[in-house]
Amino acid sequence: MSEKEKVALRYDRWTRFYDLVDNFPLVSRPQRGWKEAAVDALELQGHERVLDIGTGSGQILPWIAVRLRDGEVIGTDISKGMIRRASQRINREGLGDRxxxxxxxxxxxxxxxxxxxxxxxxxTFTTIPDPVRAAEECARILKPGGCMVVLDTGKPRGRLSQPLFVPMMLTAKLFGRTHMDRDIVRLLSEDFSIHDCGSNFLGMVYLLKCTTG
Ligand SMILES: C[S@@+](CC[C@H](N)C(=O)[O-])C[C@H]1O[C@@H](n2cnc3c(N)ncnc32)[C@H](O)[C@@H]1O
Known part of the structure; x- marks a missing residue:
């Protein structure tokens, strides 16, 4: 089985529990705040065509859709279970037109x-099996003058947080096939100019705004 098939299978299996973990109080409040900041960073005017890659259960799709008057948001994934869950969310919220x-x-x-x-x-970038290829594709399908917002986890700079990072990284690898030790900033720099919008959670969660050209 390829790494991609393993990732898809892992998230298919997680589908039922994903929102449960996401809604767990200790996780949900900070996560929600980080994701809301990422959606804000899109600076939507209302007419845009937006892509959410690795949308998972589609948590942010309604947040984006309500900001679009005549635009559209598309959430994509390789896990069919997650796509089903995200579609259910869209229908539940009556946002199928956007x-x-x-x-x-x-x-x-x-x-x-x-x-x-x-x-x-x-x-998503810490989970995609070939993130270099993914970054190239994002640069290809993004319009000139457009931007990509990336919220992800990574290695903190401060030495004080290292003891917390190692167990978190190993847990993420084991349960989510997620690679927190990837240098996402470096790999995105091949295709994008990057503006660092700051970090949270002892520097382990960061927000980037990426533009081409
Ligand atoms: C950690 S989850 C994040 C889900 C969601 N974005 C969130 O913030 O809750 C990563 C998602 O990326 C998807 N994914 C991994 N590789 C992918 C690829 N090559 N193309 C599209 N989606 C992919 C996985 O199936 C999974 O649903």
Whole structure:
């Protein structure tokens, strides 16, 4: 089984529990705040075509959809279970005219060049098996002048947080096939100019705004 099939299977299996963990009080409040800041960073005017890569259960799709007057948000994933869950969320919230969830592998996206005004990825780049290829694809499908917002986890700079980082990184690898030890900033720098919008949680969660050209 390829690494990608393993990731898809892992998130298929997690589908039922994902929102439960996300809604667990200790996790949900900070996570929600970080994700809301990421959606704010998109600076939507209301007409944009937005892509949420690795949307998971689609938590942020309604937050984006309500900011769009005549735009559209598409959440994509390689886990069919997650896509089903995200679609249910869209239907429940009555946002089917502005939001969709569908299968798309960002390592070889089916979307044409220069297609999206905005891309957002929350906790996705550390999970994608080939993040370099994914970054190239994001640069390809993003319109010139568009921007990509990335919220993710990474190695903290401060030595004080290192003892906390190691067990968290190992747990994330084991349960989420998530690689917190990836240098996402460095790999995104190949295709994007990066503006660091700050970090949280002892420097282990960071927000980036990426532009092309
Ligand atoms: C840690 S979850 C994050 C979900 C959601 N963005 C959130 O913030 O809750 C990462 C998601 O990325 C998806 N994913 C991994 N590799 C992918 C790829 N190549 N293309 C699209 N989605 C992918 C996984 O299936 C999973 O649903």
């Amino acid at each position: 939001a969709r969830a569908l299968y798309d592998d960002i390592e070889g996206s089916a979307f044409p060049d220069d297609h999206f005004d905005r891309i957002i990825a929350t906790f």
